[in-house]
Amino acid sequence: xxxxxxxxxxxxxxxxxxxxxxxxxxxxxxxxxxxxxxxxxxxxxxxxxxxxxxxxxxxxxxxxxxxxxxxxxxxxxxxxxxxxxxxxxxxxxxxxxxxxxxxxxxxxxxxxxxxxxxxxxxxxxxxxxxxxxxxxxxxxxxxxxxxxxxxxxxxxxxxxxxxxxxxxxxxxxxxxxxxxxxxxxxxxxxxxxxxxxxxxxxxxxxxxxxxxxxxxxxxxxxxxxxxxxxxxxxxxxxxxxxxxxxxxxxxxxxxxxxxxxxxxxxxxxxxxxxxxxxxxxxxxxxxxxxxxxxxxxxxxxxxxxxxxxxxx
Amino acid sequence: xxxxxxxxxxxxxxxxxxxxxxxxxxxxxxxxxxxxxxxxxxxxxxxxxxxxxxxxxxxxxxxxxxxxxxxxxxxxxxxxxxxxxxxxxxxxxxxxxxxxxxxxxxxxxxxxxxxxxxxxxxxxxxxxxxxxxxxxxxxxxxxxxxxxxxxxxxxxxxxxxxxxxxxxxxxxxxxxxxxxxxxxxxxxxxxxxxxxxxxxxxxxxxxxxxxxxxxxxxxxxxxxxxxxxxxxxxxxxxxxxxxxxxxxxxxxxxxxxxxxxxxxxxxxxxxxxxxxxx
Numbered sequence: 001x002x003x004x005x006x007x008x009x010x011x012x013x014x015x016x017x018x019x020x021x022x023x024x025x026x027x028x029x030x031x032x033x034x035x036x037x038x039x040x041x042x043x044x045x046x047x048x049x050x051x052x053x054x055x056x057x058x059x060x061x062x063x064x065x066x067x068x069x070x071x072x073x074x075x076x077x078x079x080x081x082x083x084x085x086x087x088x089x090x091x092x093x094x095x096x097x098x099x100x101x102x103x104x105x106x107x108x109x110x111x112x113x114x115x116x117x118x119x120x121x122x123x124x125x126x127x128x129x130x131x132x133x134x135x136x137x138x139x140x141x142x143x144x145x146x147x148x149x150x151x152x153x154x155x156x157x158x159x160x161x162x163x164x165x166x167x168x169x170x171x172x173x174x175x176x177x178x179x180x181x182x183x184x185x186x187x188x189x190x191x192x193x194x195x196x197x198x199x200x201x202x203x204x205x206x207x208x209x210x211x212x213x214x215x216x217x218x219x220x221x222x223x224x225x226x227x228x229x230x231x232x233x234x235x236x237x238x239x240x241x242x243x244x245x246x247x248x249x250x251x252x253x254x255x256x257x258x259x260x261x262x263x264x265x266x267x268x269x270x271x272x273x274x275x276x277x278x279x280x281x282x283x284x285x286x287x288x289x290x291x292x293x294x295x296x297x298x299x300x301x302x303x304x305x306x307x308x309x310x311x312x
Numbered sequence: 313x314x315x316x317x318x319x320x321x322x323x324x325x326x327x328x329x330x331x332x333x334x335x336x337x338x339x340x341x342x343x344x345x346x347x348x349x350x351x352x353x354x355x356x357x358x359x360x361x362x363x364x365x366x367x368x369x370x371x372x373x374x375x376x377x378x379x380x381x382x383x384x385x386x387x388x389x390x391x392x393x394x395x396x397x398x399x400x401x402x403x404x405x406x407x408x409x410x411x412x413x414x415x416x417x418x419x420x421x422x423x424x425x426x427x428x429x430x431x432x433x434x435x436x437x438x439x440x441x442x443x444x445x446x447x448x449x450x451x452x453x454x455x456x457x458x459x460x461x462x463x464x465x466x467x468x469x470x471x472x473x474x475x476x477x478x479x480x481x482x483x484x485x486x487x488x489x490x491x492x493x494x495x496x497x498x499x500x501x502x503x504x505x506x507x508x509x510x511x512x513x514x515x516x517x518x519x520x521x522x523x524x525x526x527x528x529x530x531x532x533x534x535x536x537x538x539x540x541x542x543x544x545x546x547x548x549x550x551x552x553x554x555x556x557x558x559x560x561x562x563x564x565x566x567x568x569x570x571x572x573x574x575x576x577x578x579x580x581x582x583x584x585x586x587x588x589x590x
Contacts, residue, residue, distance in 0.1 A: 028445065049445070050445070052441070054468075054472060055468075055471070055472070055475075057465075057468035057471070057472065059430075059431075059434070059464075059465045059468060060434045060437070060465055060468035060469045060471075060472055061434075062434070063431055063432075063433070063434020063435045063437070063438060063465070063469065064434055064435075064437055064438035064441060064469075064472065065438060066424070066434070066435045066438055067424075067434070067435040067436060067437060067438020067439040067440070067441065067442060068438045068439075068441065068442045068445075069438075070373075070423070070424060070435070070438075070439060070442075071373075071438075071439050071442035071443065071446075071448075072369075072442070072446070073442055073445070073446075075438075090428060090431075091431055091434075091465075094425075094427070094428040094431060095425075095428075095431045095434070095435060098415075098425055099415075099416050099417055099424065099425040100417065
């Protein structure tokens with residue numbers, strides 16, 4: 001069996017910024033002393049004059065990005081999710097969201113797969129925070145192919161966009177000839193008639209694994225990839241409610257306010273169905289290698305399988 | 313515009329500030345009145361702007377970082393013809409254009425929405441950087457409160473502007489000495505203000521913020537200062553022009569009732585008449 005190609009989506013972010021930089025003179029990239037980690041250093045190498053290191057000052061960075069967007073540039077403001085969405089929340093809300101400015105936020109190192117740096121840097125709350133801001137679009141891509149497409153879609157979209165990327169190298173599985181990214185549209189990766197598992201980000205791949213394990217037990221699980229958490233694809237969710245018996249959601253994020261909550265909002269209004277949320281269960285986690293943490297907190301294929309089985 | 317004409321214009325602006333706040337029955341007169349001379353100078357003398365083309369690409373930009381002084385900005389914009397003067401009477405009313413704090417999406421001539429303190433200055437810095445990146449000539453102005461500079465983000469922005477040598481940026485501090493909870497020196501002193509900006513690699517000028525000779529000289533000097541941003545620390549009087557509001561902290565965020573409105577307008581009429589005699 002050939003080894004699956006693995007790439008961290010932060011790497012996809014850096015690589016696609018370079019491509020956008022070549023295509024568009026108005027692309028500028030901001031960072032807050034994390035260029036080596038967010039991978040904006042790839043852009044910096046080719047376009048040093050268009051890479052603006054703001055130092056360790058994320059609040060100011062968001063404002064500078066706003067000013068750049070008001071004067072003809074398309075800024076990509078980059079930091080860890082903890083600081084981009086967490087520390088600078090109010091700047092993003094008031095200075096970017098309220099005036100609907102064309103600022104793109106590239107948030108890397110999201111979720112527990114940050115690993116060894118531990119709970120202070122494992123942001124499991126960013127989707128919840130960003131969802132509450134009117135005008136904000138939120139994209140959480142599932143692999144390298146989708147992350148690259150997401151960065152391009154963010155550039156094309158006029159208005160603020162929050163992009164969520166990870167530190168961990170993850171399998172590339174969207175490298176199919178017919179792959180197409182459409183902002184706001186969910187993707188059915190596997191048909192199924194018993195239950196539906198809706199996943200986002202790096203959990204999509206793990207969910208496909210879980211679906212294979214469920215199949216062996218005779219459970220036919222539909223798998224939906226929601227890369228755009230806001231605006232969310234209501235149609236694909238409501239269809240799943242009508243065609244399958246139960247909904248599971250899977251995310252590397254708190255079960256409070258993230259994908260699971262967004263799905264529940266749709267389900268409650270449209271087609272009441274039981275939803276079981278798989279994610280970080282209202283707790284801080286711990287330091288450790290990412291793969292071990294995903295296993296321990298039941299966010300790998302095996303863990304998702306076990307949680308689905310236990311809550312059928 | 314000569315000094316007398318500027319003083320008369322500012323007198324007119326102060327009347328609009330008081331009238332619009334009286335109509336709104338709430339808002340922030342103290343810091344609007346203290347900033348009125350600076351705002352008048354910016355809009356009538358300093359900035360390259362065109363009311364007929366509020367969004368023209370090469371215009372100078374102004375960010376009212378102390379967004380609660382919106383009545384001063386709105387008054388100046390209306391007087392310049394960015395929108396009809398009648399709009400001022402609808403300040404803070406449901407469904408109307410003039411929000412409690414500036415909204416660029418609703419109001420022609422407003423370059424940036426603002427109001428949450430400490431944030432506007434970063435946006436002004438971003439605009440100034442943008443001009444440098446693309447080799448454009450426009451200049452960027454931002455007005456901060458002296459209480460506002462207690463926000464840490466102001467100093468993040470100052471560090472960045474000094475580091476980037478943004479000599480197309482002018483930061484003005486409306487140093488009226490008062491904030492909601494008392495004198496800035498008592499609440500959490502930001503002094504020495506000039507030394508702080510100097511330490512962040514700014515060209516710093518301290519002036520009487522109601523003296524048009526000093527204001528003009530400062531803005532001229534700012535244009536000449538190369539390789540560093542300029543901070544103008546404008547010593548002002550909170551509530552300037554209205555007898556009972558001057559240096560009175562309780563007029564930070566309260567509108568005059570009918571009786572006090574009449575007193576305020578009489579004060580300003582008197583000042584206007586005195587200027588006519590000059």
